[in-house]
Amino acid sequence: MVSWRELRDNPRARQLLEQRWLILRLVREWFWSRNFAEVQTPLAVRHAGQEPYLNPVSLTLQDAAGAPYPLQLHTSPEYSLKKLLAAGFPRIFEITKTFRDGEDIRGLHHPEFTLLEWYRAPGTLAELMDDTEGLFKAIGEKLGAPTVGISGESTSVKGAWKKKTMRALWQEWLDADLNNLLTREALAEFARARGYAVTAGDAYEDIFFKIFLDKIEPRLGREAPLFVYDYPSQMASLSRLSPRDPRYAERFELYIGGVEIANAFGELLDAEEQLRRLEADQAHRQKLGKPTWAVDQDFIAALRSGIPAPAAGIALGIDRMVLLFTGARGIEEVIFHTLGDQWEQQN
Amino acid sequence: MLSTSDIRKGVVIRHQGDLYVVVEFQHVNPGKGAAFTRTRMKSLGSGKVIEVTYKSGEAVDIVEVQFITMQYLYQSGPAYAFMNMQSYEQLELDAGLLGDEAKYLKEGIEVVVGLYEGRAVSVALPKKVKYTVAEAPPAVKGDSASGNVTKEVVLDNGLKIQAPIFIKEGEEILVNTETGEYSARA
Numbered sequence: 001m002v003s004w005r006e007l008r009d010n011p012r013a014r015q016l017l018e019q020r021w022l023i024l025r026l027v028r029e030w031f032w033s034r035n036f037a038e039v040q041t042p043l044a045v046r047h048a049g050q051e052p053y054l055n056p057v058s059l060t061l062q063d064a065a066g067a068p069y070p071l072q073l074h075t076s077p078e079y080s081l082k083k084l085l086a087a088g089f090p091r092i093f094e095i096t097k098t099f100r101d102g103e104d105i106r107g108l109h110h111p112e113f114t115l116l117e118w119y120r121a122p123g124t125l126a127e128l129m130d131d132t133e134g135l136f137k138a139i140g141e142k143l144g145a146p147t148v149g150i151s152g153e154s155t156s157v158k159g160a161w162k163k164k165t166m167r168a169l170w171q172e173w174l175d176a177d178l179n180n181l182l183t184r185e186a187l188a189e190f191a192r193a194r195g196y197a198v199t200a201g202d203a204y205e206d207i208f209f210k211i212f213l214d215k216i217e218p219r220l221g222r223e224a225p226l227f228v229y230d231y232p233s234q235m236a237s238l239s240r241l242s243p244r245d246p247r248y249a250e251r252f253e254l255y256i257g258g259v260e261i262a263n264a265f266g267e268l269l270d271a272e273e274q275l276r277r278l279e280a281d282q283a284h285r286q287k288l289g290k291p292t293w294a295v296d297q298d299f300i301a302a303l304r305s306g307i308p309a310p311a312a313g314i315a316l317g318i319d320r321m322v323l324l325f326t327g328a329r330g331i332e333e334v335i336f337h338t339l340g341d342q343w344e345q346q347n
Numbered sequence: 348m349l350s351t352s353d354i355r356k357g358v359v360i361r362h363q364g365d366l367y368v369v370v371e372f373q374h375v376n377p378g379k380g381a382a383f384t385r386t387r388m389k390s391l392g393s394g395k396v397i398e399v400t401y402k403s404g405e406a407v408d409i410v411e412v413q414f415i416t417m418q419y420l421y422q423s424g425p426a427y428a429f430m431n432m433q434s435y436e437q438l439e440l441d442a443g444l445l446g447d448e449a450k451y452l453k454e455g456i457e458v459v460v461g462l463y464e465g466r467a468v469s470v471a472l473p474k475k476v477k478y479t480v481a482e483a484p485p486a487v488k489g490d491s492a493s494g495n496v497t498k499e500v501v502l503d504n505g506l507k508i509q510a511p512i513f514i515k516e517g518e519e520i521l522v523n524t525e526t527g528e529y530s531a532r533a
Contacts, residue, residue: 005531011497011511012528053381076379104374199405206402209377213385214400217377237379253378263378329526344474 002333003341013333019143020322020334024095026139027116027318034131036091036118041080043097047296048072049079050281051237052288055101057111072293073099076315077117078238079299082267085121085311086302093118095318105339106332108259112339113331114318121267121311125252128264128314129227132254133161136225139325148324150257155324157225157256165230166248173216182232182247204234221255228253238274239265240310254316256324264314271303349409351384351401357461357469359391361408362399366391368461368468374403391468412469413462419452427452429460440467451476451524453504472524477533478502479519486512497529 006013028038046069048056056072063069074080077096084092095116103109120127140146140157147154167178181187184204191198191207196214198207220226229252233241236249250266268274278295285292319331332338354360354372361367367388376382382403389396401407417429417438426439427449440460442449444467451472461469482501497509508522510529519533 003531009511009531010529013531051379053376054379103376107373109374197405202402203381206381209380209383210400210402213375213377213383214398217375231378235378235380251378260377 002336002338003344004337007336016322016326016328016334017336019326022143023139023322023325024318026142027095027135030135030138031093031118034091036093037089039081039084039089039092039094041074041077041084041094041096043073043099044071045074045080045296046071047079047294047299049075050278050285050295051075052281052284052290055290057099057101058291075100076115078313078315079296081117081119081313082307082311083299083302085119085307086305090121090308091119091123107330108320108323110319110331110335110338113335116316116318116321117313119267119311119313121308123312124310125229125250125264125266125312128312129161129163129252132227132262132264132314132316133225136321143325145325148256149327150259150324151329152327153222153257155221155223155225155257159224161225161227162221163227163229166228166232167230169216169220169228173219174211178232179247182234204232208232208235217255217260218258221257221259225254225256225261228255236268236277237265238268238277240268240270242266259320259324260317261320261324262314262316264312267307267311267313269303269307269309269311271300274303275300349407351403351405351407353409354384354386354401354407357412357414357459357471359410359412359461359463359468360386360388361410362388362397366410366463367397368463370396375400391463410463414459415462416457417460419454419456419458421454422452429458432457438467440470444468445470448472448524450506451504451522453478474525475521475523475530477519477521478504478506480510480514480516483510483514483516483518 002013007017054075056075058072061069061071076098077094081092097112098115099112101111103111136157146158147156170176170178181190187204187207188198191211196210230242230248231251233247233249239249239251242248242250252264253260254262282292282295319334322334323331326334328334332340354369356369358369359366367390369386369388371387373385374382375385384401384403386399387396416432418432420428420430423439425442429438429440431438456476459471460467480500481503484498496512498512499507500510500514501507508529521530521533523530
């Protein structure tokens with residue numbers, strides 16, 4: 001939605017977009033004032049991420065001589081930003097468009113969306129939590145919006161924010177000890193006993209999320225924003241394993257009003273381990289019958305050359321952040337000229 | 348057997364032996380992980396609404412539903428008469444099926460009706476419908492200049508909605524049927 005006609009004729013639609021553009025300015029000012037360098041990285045990259053469940057958009061550019069450059073639109077600027085960490089930039093942020101093919105075009109998704117990522121090297125997850133909380137509170141204050149909300153519910157960003165481990169959440173909502181459910185076999189048995197369908201093709205994280213999405217996620221961050229941390233190591237992605245307990249990974253997600261807003265990693269800096277994980281993801285893609293491409297060896301080379309440890313990075317969905325601050329009903333109300341709008345115009 | 352990618356509003360799913368029509372669905376991809384489809388569906392028998400989360404790609408028993416474009420004709424007592432735009436046959440839909448959405452009906456608008464074994468199980472309205480403003484009180488001097496003030500207007504089908512104060516009688520406007528709100532001038 002959000003057509004130019006609505007911006008012209010509909011004060012509410014106009015105000016939502018004005019708020020969005022103001023929030024973008026406030027985010028930038030907040031990072032600039034804290035000595036983060038604003039950087040830019042390419043949207044079209046030679047090697048997109050290997051995440052098995054994300055689908056990059058492919059395109060081919062040609063130079064003046066007609067030589068082809070097969071590219072993909074990035075699904076996240078993560079690799080490029082870590083290359084900048086290796087280049088010696090200790091505090092960086094980027095606000096960029098990212099593209100994920102095959103996503104919904106309304107609600108909480110849009111195939112082209114705006115991501116804010118920032119990194120600290122050296123830096124820790126605890127510092128990123130403080131950054132995130134500080135950022136939301138500063139914006140809330142500037143907008144005069146001490147509470148944020150979705151679907152008519154409101155959550156205060158002004159008071160104390162909460163932090164809970166994934167294990168504590170399973171204890172709280174399922175009365176189960178996640179320490180005993182860290183293998184596929186144990187989790188599958190637990191799921192079946194509670195009436196969930198488990199098929200042979202379901203990986204650990206598939207079973208995990210079936211239960212989590214059903215019983216836990218909708219309840220998260222209702223009273224106050226909540227950081228969920230320490231994910232089972234199967235869901236480590238690009239994060240390092242916790243030095244305190246290697247059964248869990250150094251990763252957190254921020255939930256507000258049942259919606260996932262941000263995802264952060266204590267960055268995995270071990271180049272060989274990273275290469276192994278990317279190759280495993282690549283093999284997983286192949287098994288799913290999805291297109292595959294080479295691992296970004298330049299990213300591995302950047303890790304080998306060294307990034308100051310520990311390093312931490314976070315991705316935060318700007319469209320969702322705007323949705324929360326404005327009380328819009330879906331991100332299609334805070335994006336100008338969405339796919340839905342463009343196609344509606346043509347019909 | 349179809350899969351989660353075939354889930355749409357209005358399709359009918361056989362779940363644990365009962366038939367349910369999908370009222371709402373949403374895709375969720377937790378932390379870049381696998382995609383899931385959260386589905387809210389209503390039992391065709393009891394009317395009870397349940398929520399089921401499917402992993403994307405999972406087999407789902409979707410039963411055959413025919414989606415047919417029909418044009419709204421008129422209200423007939425507690426029912427609404429539509430014309431099947433393929434066969435030109437008339438069909439009366441029960442007020443219960445349309446629920447609150449009946450207020451958006453206006454002669455000539457086209458809706459998509461889901462038919463399961465000849466029985467209408469869902470009705471989808473166009474996302475935006477054009478109406479003519481039949482009554483609009485003139486803007487009163489002293490109304491806030493903030494640009495955010497709205498007033499109640501009455502549309503040509505009798506529907507009352509809030510519209511910006513600058514909207515006048517006789518203008519054509521678009522109404523979003525998902526939110527029930529004024530969208531823009533047509």
